[in-house]
Amino acid sequence: MSELSEPRPLRELTTLAVGGAPERMLQADDAEELVDLLTELWADDEPWTVLGGGSNTLAADDGIEGAVVLMRTRGIERVDEPDSVLLRVQAGENWDALVAHTVETGLTGIEALSGIPGSVGAAPIQNIGAYGQELSSVLESVELLDYESGERVRVPATELELGYRSSVLKRHGGEPAAREAVVLSVDLRLAPAEDGLSRPVAYSQLARALDVELGDRVPLEQVREAVLALRSSKGMVLDAADRDTHSAGSFFTNPIVTDQLARTLPAEAPRWPLATADAADTVLPLDGSAGTEIPPLAADAEPQLVKLSAAWLIERASIPRGFALPGSRAGISTKHTLALTNRGGATADDIASLARFVQSRVQAEFGILLRPEPVLLGIEL
């Protein structure tokens, strides 16, 4: 464990590249150190937060109250079982390096989650997902240091309420999480790739890129390469040379509304009826392309939930790609409307003002409040 003599500003440690320095900054390189350090902080009742890769965090410019703990714990253990492989991965490992490792060693289950920035420990926080896969399909359990009890506990994934970009561990809109805890490690249940082939391709845009049908299996490396190429065309991989990647990925989640509200939208609005709770996990295309049309509401129909495309709503609220407020260094990505980006030298206020502007335009046009996906530190939207 070490305490940095001079805390670093979060603009150096987050992908949005904004945010001031906290009062204290500590770094933990192994799980034992991390537990000691957090136990001490919690005993002193100091405000605290942990930071992995900083790719889902929007932090205020004028200093962060309390301590920021940098998650730098490392280690991957592998247990081979008759039909599957269990990987126990420490929270500070890099997510995409882990995906690359599984692909190289012939394990399937997370290949479509290639290129998502950030740490392994943050992956369960919002149940990362992309291109037809979600962490929840392979996450067996997490080891937590629980804030309330101070205990180190292994918790099955079924107790984390993993949903669409959410879990009981996520701080939504700057609020405390339903269960305050730090993820020390995650257990992933993966399968050896039969003949080196991936899981069935479950996302049409990916199937088109691979020139296969939905449900086909292809060599694992091809899935990884195709996903990385698709992501890079949308500015959704980290690339210092591409300003569109100075973002937190999608800034708003796709709203889930009642079908009555969805029916007030223009007929061409993409929408996905959520027949089951699981369907809430559907990942929508970033370009807002068409979904399923909703049939007229029968008088005695049960209210149903419908997922909408945030990208479509933003575009239809007349906010184009590349849009920026006058004089601001923040702008909408030039590749799609769902990412708010730092065009160089933006402040957290620039990003927050743009986010509020997008929210107010969409609300005025459609009566729907877009909710931010990143975790807000010292900022309210």
Ligand SMILES: Cc1cc2nc3c(=O)[nH]c(=O)nc-3n(C[C@H](O)[C@H](O)[C@H](O)COP(=O)(O)OP(=O)(O)OC[C@H]3O[C@@H](n4cnc5c(N)ncnc54)[C@H](O)[C@@H]3O)c2cc1C
């Ligand atoms: C270009 C780009 C593309 C992206 N694409 C996707 C995508 O396709 N799908 C997707 O789901 N997300 C995507 N994201 C968002 C982001 O990469 C993920 O949410 C990622 O899991 C965040 O990891 P991190 O370590 O950077 O989190 P951080 O920003 O460091 O932390 C995020 C939150 O998690 C908490 N946290 C971090 N580590 C722990 C821990 N060990 N225990 C408890 N709490 C913790 C932090 O306190 C904070 O509240 C994208 C982001 C970018 C910049």
